[in-house]
Amino acid sequence: MNTLLPTSIVGSLPKPAWLAKPEVLWSPWELDGDTLVEGKHDALRSAAKEQERRGLDIVSDGEQTRQHFVTTFIEHLEGVDFENRETVRIRDRYDASVPTVVGAVSRRQPVFVQDAAFLRQQTDRPIKWALPGPMTMIDTLADHHYRSRERLAWEFATILNQEARELEAAGVDIIQFDEPAFNVFFDEMKDWGVATLERAAEGLRAETVVHICYGYGIKANTDWKATLGAEWRQYEESFPLLQRSSIDTVSLESHNSHVPIDLIELIRGKKVMLGAIDVASHEVESPEEVADTLRRALQFVDADKLVASSNCGMAPLPRQVAFEKLSALSAGAGILRDELARVPA
Incomplete structure (x- = not known):
């Protein structure tokens, strides 16, 4: 792609209300069976066209076919029990009910490849x-089998590599690994986190x-940010x-x-x-604000290594707000x- 300052979202977009409850993380589906499969693809098609209409250069799935950026991948794996759940502290910020690892983890079949092939069309x-990174995956589980965060991360890294290779074969140009845990567990990141990501x-x-950020715009994250001081x-x-x-590209929160x-x-x-x-924030940035953030970077x-994006996913936002933010990103x-085009060579 030869576009200077290409634009792209990081992860999620809000889902249409007929597919899932708006502005909620882990929102249950409003449809089921074959109707849910059709609905997911309708939402995926709509998200792709909306990104094009708003001027984005790189099109993402907007996570329209998954409830959550981590657990939807995990629920397709062997060795994880979603019936017997436990409440754990996620990224040392908030409690969530999560599945448990009860045996050796493996991927019995591709998880997102069919959806990615549909998006390609x-x-x-x-x-x-986007795929969850190994460290963020283990932080969203209760492990009763490996009893070693590092060992489980290496197992997940192998599984993610299998999925990523098949996504590439399905026509995906850019594969993103989401690792917000890199902003929390520094010792583990240094010891084996980056190594498992490379795997x-x-x-x-x-x-x-x-992609490393400070999280969705939910209260648990904004409260945490308020404790981080004048400089993060x-x-x-x-x-x-x-x-x-x-890794080719590093995605970070800035604006x-x-x-x-x-x-x-x-x-x-x-x-x-x-x-x-x-x-x-529900406030839509002006194109000038976006341009200023990019300009300072x-x-x-x-310039030929800068990609304009969002801080994180937008699933909790009202749908129209998210779409208007896409337009601002593109215009900025x-x-x-x-x-830059007017600057003499």
């Missing part, structure tokens, strides 16, 4: 598909992305390791955050997917693109 633009991405020809410097822990990793923009210097040489849209990343990137 909907657009001629590059498509991106998940091993051998891929598709472009690879790791968690990326200082992960960026030097990722700069030396095999309306307290992340010092100069931390991007720590991943110099990598592509940077910069969050220029705040997902914790250009001190630390070359366009402002800066025009500015």
Whole structure:
């Protein structure tokens, strides 16, 4: 793709109300059986067309076919019991009822490949598909089998690599791994977290992305952010390791955050997917605000390595708000693109 400052969302878009309850995480489906399969594909088609209509250069699935960015993948795996659930602390921030690991984990069949192939048919633009990263997967489970976070992460990394290779074969151009746990469990990230992420991405020809953010715009996350002080410097822990990793692109939260923009210097040489849209606010950014966020990043990343994006997924937002934010993202990137085109070579 030759577009300067291409635009893309990170993960989820709100689902239509006829498919799932709006503005709720882990929202149950309103349909079932064959009707649910049809409904998911209708929503996927709609999300793809809406992204095109709003001017996005890279089209994602918007997570229309999954209830949650982590557990929907896990529920297709052997060795995980969704009936016997436990309440665990997720990323040291909030409690959630999660499934339990009761045996060896394995993938009996592809999880998202059919949906990705369907998305590929909907657009001629590059498509991106997100998978949960190994560390974030283990943080969303109660493990009664391996009793080792590291060992389970390596097992998940192998399974993710199998899925990623088949997504690539189905026509996915960019594969993103979501690792918000990298902003919390620093010692584990250094010891084996980045290594398991690289295992998940091993051998891929598709472009690879790791997305690390401060979470959805839900109360548990906004309350946590309020405790982080005037500067959020968690990326200082992960960026030097990722700069030396095999991952192509690093996706980070920026707009309306307290992340010092100069931390991007720590991943110099990598592509940077910069969050220029705040997902914790219903206020729609102006194109000028988006352009300003992107413009400030250009001190630390070359323009041909900058991708304009959202901070995180937008599932909890009202649907129209999310769509208007897509338009702002596209228009803001366009402002800066025009500015750069006028700069003499």
